[in-house]
Amino acid sequence: MAATGRRDEADEPAVARALTQSHARQLRAGQLGDGVSAAVWRNADDRVSYEAPAHHTLSLYLAGGLGTYRSDRPTLHGAPERICILPAGAPSSWIVDGDLAFLHVYISPTRFAAAVLEWLDREPRACSLHDALYAEDAVLAALGRRLLALDWDEPALRVAADELLQAMLATLLKRYAAGGAWPLLRGGLATAVRRRVLDYVDSHLDAPLGLCELAAQACLSEFHFARMFRVSTGFAPHAWVLARRLRRARQLLGASQLPLAEVALACGFASQAHFGNVFRRAHGLSPGQWRQAAGAG
Structure with a gap:
């Protein structure tokens, strides 16, 4: 090649x-x-x-x-x-x-x-x-x-x-990477709070997810939540939400025959066109091409 x-x-x-x-x-x-x-x-x-x-x-x-x-x-x-x-x-x-x-x-x-x-x-x-x-x-x-x-x-x-x-x-x-003692960490979200927020995101990917809503799950102000979330995860909240939406989209494209418009809605994208643009930017393929490559369509 x-x-x-x-x-x-x-x-x-x-x-x-x-x-x-x-x-x-x-x-x-x-x-x-x-x-x-x-x-x-x-x-x-x-x-x-x-x-x-x-x-x-x-x-x-x-x-x-x-x-x-x-x-x-x-x-x-x-x-x-x-x-x-x-x-x-x-x-x-x-x-x-x-x-x-x-x-x-x-x-x-x-x-x-x-x-x-x-x-x-x-x-x-x-x-x-x-x-x-x-x-x-x-x-x-x-x-x-x-x-x-x-x-x-x-x-x-x-x-x-x-x-x-x-x-x-x-x-x-x-x-x-795994193994070894877990160090005492400061400045981020408590483990239980982090899990609660991440679980909430995964359970609501079909809905709009704003910073205010996520901060409420942690009982923090938006400013403090955004800072502490980034410290704990390495991601800005919006970047993590988008990554999870795309992950869910890949799962649906590979394992279901849902129309692309329904996949878009199930993953919280505003429209099929918006979904297609974001997906292609992230993966270099359109959702339809990804589905075809995965053998589901």
Whole structure:
């Protein structure tokens, strides 16, 4: 498959931007879903530094890499099928001695935070992703290979890519983020209040949900609720509501034959046109295309 064009620099993950400024050559790249993108790279005889990127990076070595190492661990070298995890905010410097081909999956903090809230029922700020250097992880390696086999520009395969990404996130949370003592957190919503608000959102996705209504569930002023909700979840309240509306829409599109207008209303969108515009912006596909790709229509 041909390499895709680069995105605007402002949209490019920091790790990818650093690689474009090195000797590395990008073979493929694609936006794979809300807050996740991927790229395949080849590099040789180079030194690359990542200066505290704002996103998480999952790296799978595809070929070569036997002479590649991180500057702070010079005795530990890479190899095909090895996994590296670069948490957001962690700077690193890499020496590439010889040839190397690798897959990168870039995960935004908001996408990671949503997974933590949904699957672990924990505040994202209490769950940091651990660094991993040349780990032997057959599950992540297999998921990476399956992702690599997809045509990232083919709309019909976007749903398959999203399913693989969900499995990757679940594995990351299970093996590289979950566990350890839960720290004492200050400044956010109490656990019971957070759960009550999130449950309320999920139970009322077919209705308008304003800040006033959500703040009332927490018995707080709108100002204090908005601030504390963001501290607890990493999301502004409106952004979380929209993410849950889109999630419900994907579920209905994949598992029902409801007309698109009814899906729109069931998920709280003002109209089918509004639903279509928001869905396409988030996923790169229209609701009808998503349904067709999911095999429900």
